[in-house]
Amino acid sequence: MLNFTVGPVMSGEAVREIGSHQVPYFRTPEFSEVMFHNEQLILQFAKAPAGSRSVFITGSGTASMESVVMHVLSPRDKAIVINGGSFGARFVQLCSLHQIPHHEVKLNFCEPLTESHLEPLANQGFTALLVNMGETSTGVLYDMPMISRFCKQHGILLIVDAISTFLADPFDMASLGADVMITGSQKALACPPGVSIIVLSPRAIERVNANPDVCLYLSLKQALLNGERGQTPWTPAVGTLLQINARLNEIVAQGGVDAEVQRVRELARDFRSKIAGMPFEMASPAPQNGVTSLRTSGTSAYDIFTILKDEYHIWVCPNGGELRDHIFRVGHIGALTPSDNTTLVEAMKNMITRGLIK
Amino acid sequence: MLNFTVGPVMSGEAVREIGSHQVPYFRTPEFSEVMFHNEQLILQFAKAPAGSRSVFITGSGTASMESVVMHVLSPRDKAIVINGGSFGARFVQLCSLHQIPHHEVKLNFCEPLTESHLEPLANQGFTALLVNMGETSTGVLYDMPMISRFCKQHGILLIVDAISTFLADPFDMASLGADVMITGSQKALACPPGVSIIVLSPRAIERVNANPDVCLYLSLKQALLNGERGQTPWTPAVGTLLQINARLNEIVAQGGVDAEVQRVRELARDFRSKIAGMPFEMASPAPQNGVTSLRTSGTSAYDIFTILKDEYHIWVCPNGGELRDHIFRVGHIGALTPSDNTTLVEAMKNMITRGLIK
Secondary structure (H helix, E strand, O other), X not given: OXXXXXXXXXXXXXXXXXXXXXXXXXXXXXXXXXXXXXXXXXXXXXXXXXXXXXXXXEOXXXXXXXXXXXXXXXXXXXXXXXXXXXXXXHHHHHXXXXXXXXXXXXXXXXXXXXXXXXXXXXXXXXXXXXXXXXXXXXXXXOOHHHHHHHHXXXXXXXXXXXXXXXXXXXXXXXHHOOOXXXXXXXXXXXXXXXXXXXXXXXXXXXXXXXOOOOOOOOOHHHXXXXXXXXXXXXXXXXXXXXXXXXXXXXXXXOOOHHHHHHHHHHHHHHHHHHOOOOOEEEOOOOEOOOEEXXXXXXXXXXXXXXXXXXXXXXXXXXXXXXXXXXXXXXXOOOOOOHHHHHHHHHHHHHHHHOOOOO | OEEOOOOOOOOOHHHHHHHOOOOOOOOOHHHHHHHHHHHHHHHHHHOOOOOOEEEEEEOOHHHHHHHHHHHOOOOXXXXXXXXXXXXXXXXXXXXXXXXXXXXXXXXXXXXXXXXHHHHHXXXXXXXXXXXXXXXXXXXXXXXXXXXXXXXXXXXXXXXXXOOOOOOOOOOOHHHHOOOEEEEEOOOOOOOOOOEEEEEEOHHHHHHHHHOOOOOOOOOHHHHHHHHOOOOOOOOOOHHHHHHHHHHHHHHHHOOOHHHXXXXXXXHHHHHHHHOOOOOEEEOOOOEOOOEEEEEEOOOOHHHHHHHHHHHHOEEOEEOOHHHOOOEEEEEOOOOOOXXXXXXXXXXXXXXHHOOOOO
């Protein structure tokens, strides 16, 4: 199976090899060392400001999104939520559930966010802005420098879901003035799913310490406190945390975060050039490096997903809901190469020849 | 490393081999089949009453304990919580956080729970009882038939944390009249940590559907709904769920749940007979099959843990807090054999010879 979904993605050999080991007992100084190292490399790769911390939650990206909404925000906040797809909608749902007063900036499918969406919200008492840097459901990358300027100008806390963009698109937490970054193990980190990661700026840490815990399991106070000794409050996905360590070290050895972003960017460019002339339209005018959303014309997108899976043993990523028959996505994160792109493109060309893609 | 902790424990070869595979994309009919099978085997092994469901949460046992407190109970309940150690204390903490009125039955270290603790609580409007069937921090197995009689007699909902007893001690959810059972991937299931499992009786399902969601990520409504199509609401620890499937099938092939409980019981008996005459005292008068708690006399229990780890490459399980220097635990769950017991006992005898255990 060749996997072009946006998660879980393909893992490299070092990560898979660790998957075959016995999982060690973890309340040990040895495991704490691994966790200190994980925290330090995540902060370095996120270009987090001095005094930031990162914590590791055993759960999906949604677990970390909810933990942040529950513990960095409070009902005394007033938040702007950018909603350009299903992950933006999830932030809206979380703010509603946890009674965070919020205003939703609802975008049409693949519509870019511009200053004209934000300017009317200036000077209205907003305290936080939540955005999915890449709205993975559509493949749109938002204009982060523009969002950052707006937040800085108005003293608004910037919370960034970078789940599918971390290590794939340039991100500089300090220069953006972002206070929270969220990512997951199964995206560009290319490890098995099961762990999500939150980076908190000093300002976000202050808020966590001032707010009451809403959920014990997702408590950021507990995560920060236990992290001081290189531990987690509850039994974590120990094996996945060891795999994350191997992968972070691999990125260091291969030139660091900027080199990794460049590698993903080149892989995306390679794929996009290879599909020129095929009956697909790029759905996103501002695509993330990590994923290409393709609109089909004469063929159900879901059928393309199914045939590629069943007859060619290649996974692309289907969309759900209304877009199911119109959009499929091709990921460029994980252990993929230009030669893998060629394999996928050849399969799709073969489907065209067979009349299965029109 | 030979691992006698109570989790993560040693995994068998089939489970570890799956750990080396690429993790597949999971929004597929193929993965749904695996999940239907997982649900069905968990229900069968728990001896759950007809109409029960099981759901799989990516998170630790605490995540599932909290999910149950949040969504099976509500502030209109009045709960009895058995607190005989750190996991009982966790249920108390969760009930406090989520404003579930509760009465704590606080037991001394390794004190058995008897009818005399429960009888004074009859006819006082209690609606639920929460108990850790095995209080893993002390190794005590509670008298479940006695607790069950009390709950049945007074129409009280019985919530059982069986995290460290499922597949290790006999458990019959239907005959106990239990409404909730909780377990985890890294205990007798002998898979990597990262997944916890909740079995809900029809009565518990009704409560979940009647109560509002307190947490989206830990929503049992969402878990039940998505489980109907063999899926989870959020990206789960897909690899661990495939490993759980392999392990459940292995238990079927080896004679089923009763044979597995018998295997663990024999392994515990073997260890306990081999340490006769050594300067340890069995701490628990009613030990779980899955763990033996040992009280040391002349030597720090934590030092024994450290020396076994560093010099003999064997992990036993240290205790925290006040018990750190007095108690260590030896697990009997996971891929262990009588010959592994001998290796551990020989190492401890060698430490006695060296004057390191007195």
